[in-house]
Amino acid sequence: MQRLCLGVESTAHTLGLGLVDETWDALADVRRTHRPPTGGIHPREAARTMASSAGEALTECFSEAGASPNDLALVAFSQGPGLGPCLRTGATLARSISSYLGVPLVGVNHCVAHIEVGRKYGNSIDPVVLYVSGGSTQVIAYAGGFYRVFGETEDIAVGNLLDTFAREAGLRFPGGPEVERLSSSGREVVDLPYTVKGMNVSFSGLLTRTKGMVQAHRIEDVCLSLQETAFSMLVEVSERAMAFLKRDELLLVGGVGANGRLREMCRTMCLERGARFCTVEPRFCLDNGVMVALTGMLARGVGEETPIARSGVRPKWRVDRARVAWRAGA
């Protein structure tokens, strides 16, 4: 019998189930992503897709790992932040498995999970973290028991910027990869609002301007300009944080971290300042259950457990309000 941890991820449009063994190896990584036919994600529809696919996803997860439910020693789930109905679906799944099998339950912070999978699989120790996704854009570093936010977006997240622009411009879903593909044949970077305030960024002006450009410019040039401007802002604030905190490691995580151009820009910045660039393979940048399992194991390692009575979801749980006890003294 093995001692595995099951991680349940369900904060946005992806239901992710991951199985991790005691050597931190991912034995299974199963995902079901809700793709709305039109428009953005409707939380209740996404939750319904998750609920109806959870059963067969779980079966696939165990068969992929060659394990059985009796091999479980821990169940971890994303307790927040995220969309309420989706979070509740994942939490219900996690609670039922945990109480049926009598194994401990641990609720983890979704953002912390993105960071910890980056540290484990990206070979990173004490980085400045650039966390970029559909819902978040933050520059984070560990200090005194918490992952603290040194900079963040003052309005929309960068993934939201790319997706919303793509939708308005009539591009295929998912928007981010489509913008990346088109921008590779862009020729000219148009002057666009570049808004950096200290270590914070703001994207709403950029979104408004690019939406209005679609008619008069080649779509490839608009995509290129949008991507170059937004990513330059992100890399600039990351570098600021590295200089401010005197740290020489950058870790790129979150869904937008799968973008090849952003990865290249981060790598160049680190190379120029003699720092180390760390990231994980694109599939682990996206939401997944493995990162939740890893984080659950870290939390369990310092004795944490989330009793059912305290396992309610926390849709607005900020990363800097989640205790990171396993890094204390590090």
Next chain:
Amino acid sequence: MEGRQGQGRVEGWGLRLEFVKDLYIGAEAEISLCDWFGFKVVVKRRRSKGYRRRELDKRIIAARTTREALMLRRARSKGVLTPFVLHANPVEGVIIMQYIEGPTANELASKAPLGELRPVFEGIGRSLAILHGNNIAHGDPTTSNVILRGADVFIVDFGLATQTSEVEQMGEDLYVLEMALRSAHHARSRELFRHFVSGYEEELGDASSAILKRLGEISRRGRYVERVS
């Protein structure tokens, strides 16, 4: 660096500067110390960034250099201590200005006793109030951008400054400072920010209440703010 370096001499820009040493390599710029006929000056050069597309890189460097030189002078004329500007070249991204010798508020904030920091943070509050009272938002008022020479509080790095009368921009300045304090000096951030606010209110008077109110709104605006109900 523009001009010739060697034999401790830098010649360029029609000035006869003698290179002394490199002071600081920041995220955006390199700063070196030079001697100008016995007057200590710093040469700040914004470096070209390999990660940015060339046209974007040039645009950003030129805009920030122009803005910084202009705003340093404007702030000084309103009574805020800033380094005196001798020369600026937006194409090269170079500013030559007076050297201010002393620790940054960031260096002081983590080690000096709280009693000593009180006048310092009240002073920072007064300086920022003067800027705001004259419709200048600094854009990046972190503790690293404050240099203390004895009791004098110098504000530096105006590359992100704007001339504006919007309460929003002023509120964002306070937000940037509060975030920087909270993240870098979390144990004493509340007290330091309180001292800052008392100096700020004292100098700016009635106008400060709308800005402080906006600060509260901006902090609540951040994504995923958990409201305790």
